[in-house]
Structure formats: structure tokens, C-alpha cells
Amino acid sequence: MALDLLTIRAVILDMDGVLWRGEQVLPGVAEFFAFLGRRHIPFLLATNNSTRTVASYVEHLQAAGVPAQPQHVITSAVATADYIRQHYPTETPVYIIGQEGIRRAMAEHGFREAPAEARLVVVGMDFHVTYAKLKTATLRIRAGADFIGTNGDRTFPIPEGLAPGNGSILAALEAATDVQPLIIGKPQKPMFEMALARLNTAPQHTLMVGDRLETDILGAQRVGIRTALVLTGITTPEHARQAHTQADGVFASLAALHADWQAALDAVGTFHA
Numbered sequence: 001m002a003l004d005l006l007t008i009r010a011v012i013l014d015m016d017g018v019l020w021r022g023e024q025v026l027p028g029v030a031e032f033f034a035f036l037g038r039r040h041i042p043f044l045l046a047t048n049n050s051t052r053t054v055a056s057y058v059e060h061l062q063a064a065g066v067p068a069q070p071q072h073v074i075t076s077a078v079a080t081a082d083y084i085r086q087h088y089p090t091e092t093p094v095y096i097i098g099q100e101g102i103r104r105a106m107a108e109h110g111f112r113e114a115p116a117e118a119r120l121v122v123v124g125m126d127f128h129v130t131y132a133k134l135k136t137a138t139l140r141i142r143a144g145a146d147f148i149g150t151n152g153d154r155t156f157p158i159p160e161g162l163a164p165g166n167g168s169i170l171a172a173l174e175a176a177t178d179v180q181p182l183i184i185g186k187p188q189k190p191m192f193e194m195a196l197a198r199l200n201t202a203p204q205h206t207l208m209v210g211d212r213l214e215t216d217i218l219g220a221q222r223v224g225i226r227t228a229l230v231l232t233g234i235t236t237p238e239h240a241r242q243a244h245t246q247a248d249g250v251f252a253s254l255a256a257l258h259a260d261w262q263a264a265l266d267a268v269g270t271f272h273a
């Protein structure tokens with residue numbers, strides 16, 4: 001573990017398990033963003049959730065004390081639509097399984113849905129997925145349409161346990177088509193590359209703060225971004241110690257990261273005084 005916080009010029013943060021847990025905002029969140037503001041350190045919020053729109057995240061973030069604007073939020077839906085905009089002409093007919101987040105992001109880039117002739121099948125989490133939707137996607141992929149998934153999370157936590165996530169929908173389509181989707185969200189590279197481009201910082205001067213080793217930390221490491229694991233979400237201290245993926249720094253919470261960062265700055269200040 002060798003994380004030099006004094007070299008960090010920009011921060012990417014996961015939200016659930018970092019800023020809040022369910023409905024509860026974690027302690028010290030507003031103070032951390034006030035600190036970033038004072039230090040002129042730009043930030044982005046990055047989530048694999050493709051169901052919600054950027055606007056709904058901005059509202060939620062502001063209520064939590066985070067001074068976020070739409071340009072600060074990258075969902076896997078936004079990253080997916082951005083990737084598609086860069087790689088496909090706008091006239092490409094698409095078929096979408098997913099909710100408002102991915103539908104809005106695709107529509108904002110001018111893509112139209114045409115299930116019967118789709119050349120591209122885009123799949124995000126859909127709480128109303130049906131056999132008919134899976135059938136349409138399967139037929140189009142078998143007819144040669146490209147297959148893109150917003151994110152590969154097989155499950156996500158709910159109060160009763162683990163519920164099926166978008167990765168489970170992708171697995172059903174993979175079984176039906178023998179085609180593997182291109183996945184955009186964490187831990188794949190495209191979402192992190194979009195974040196770096198938007199922040200305009202070098203990966204070694206950028207810090208990813210997340211609560212999940214297999215997505216937030218592993219994905220950031222794939223593109224050379226520095227990593228801070230916080231233990232306020234999915235990862236237990238035991239798992240953090242034993243896991244194959246190791247973050248550059250492990251912190252009890254965002255507040256603890258803030259305290260360490262301030263202490264490092266104070267130490268340098270004292271040294272130069």
C-alpha cells in the first residue's frame with residue numbers, strides 16, 4: 001500500500017457505499033467536497049447504475065451536501081451512450097432493454113429505437129424485463145446486431161439479500177446467443193477512460209474512491225488510476241485483507257480519507273514553514 005495523497009489532482013467517486021448507504025448519507029460527505037473545493041481538486045461521481053438519469057443523481061447529490069452539476073455525474077448509461085456515439089453513426093437502428101437512464105442517454109445522442117431492424121442491442125438493468133424483450137434482443141443479436149451491456153453487475157444488494165442485476169440479464173442473452181456483450185461500466189475500461197477525458201488529468205494523479213474491489217478498484221487499476229477503498233459499503237475489513245485485488249489505500253470511511261489527506265498536507269506545510 002503506497003498512496004501519496006499529495007500527488008492527487010482529481011478524484012472519481014463511486015456513490016453507493018461511499019457517499020451513502022441506502023437512504024442514509026454517510027458522515028463527513030459535505031466536508032470532503034468542501035475540502036476538494038478549497039484545494040481546487042475537480043471530481044466526478046461514477047456509478048454502474050444505468051436506470052436513473054443524471055438529473056435525478058444531481059438532485060440526490062445536492063440533497064446529500066455534494067455541490068454536483070450534471071457534468072459531474074457519469075452513469076454507465078451515459079458512458080455507454082457516449083461510447084456508442086463515438087463508434088456508430090446516429091442512424092444506426094437500436095433495440096434497448098433498460099430504463100429511463102439509458103433510454104434518455106441514447107435519445108440525447110439522437111439514436112432511435114427500431115426493434116425489428118436493430119443493428120445494435122443495448123442492455124441495461126430493467127426491472128420490467130420480460131420474455132418478449134429477451135426474445136427480441138436474442139433474434140437481433142443472432143441476426144448479427146452488435147451486443148453492448150451498460151454494466152456487468154450480476155447482483156446488487158437489497159435489504160433482503162442479493163437481487164439479480166444487469167449481469168444476470170446479460171447472462172440470459174449470452175446463453176441464448178452464444179455472443180458475449182461488450183461491457184462499458186466498471187470494472188471495464190471505457191467508463192474510466194471517459195472519466196479521465198472529462199477530468200483532463202493523468203491517471204497517476206487521479207484517485208478512484210470506491211467500496212467494491214471487483215469493480216471500482218480493479219477497473220481503476222486497469223487504466224493506471226490510483227485507488228482508495230472505503231469500508232463503508234460492500235467490502236468487509238477481512239475481505240479487504242484477503243482479496244486478490246488490493247487498493248493503494250484502505251480507509252474506514254470517506255471522512256477517514258479526508259483526515260489522512262489533511263494530515264499529509266499539514267505535515268508538508270509544517271515541513272516548509
Ligand SMILES: [Mg+2]
Pocket residue numbers: 014015016017018210211212233
Ligand atoms: Mg458502491
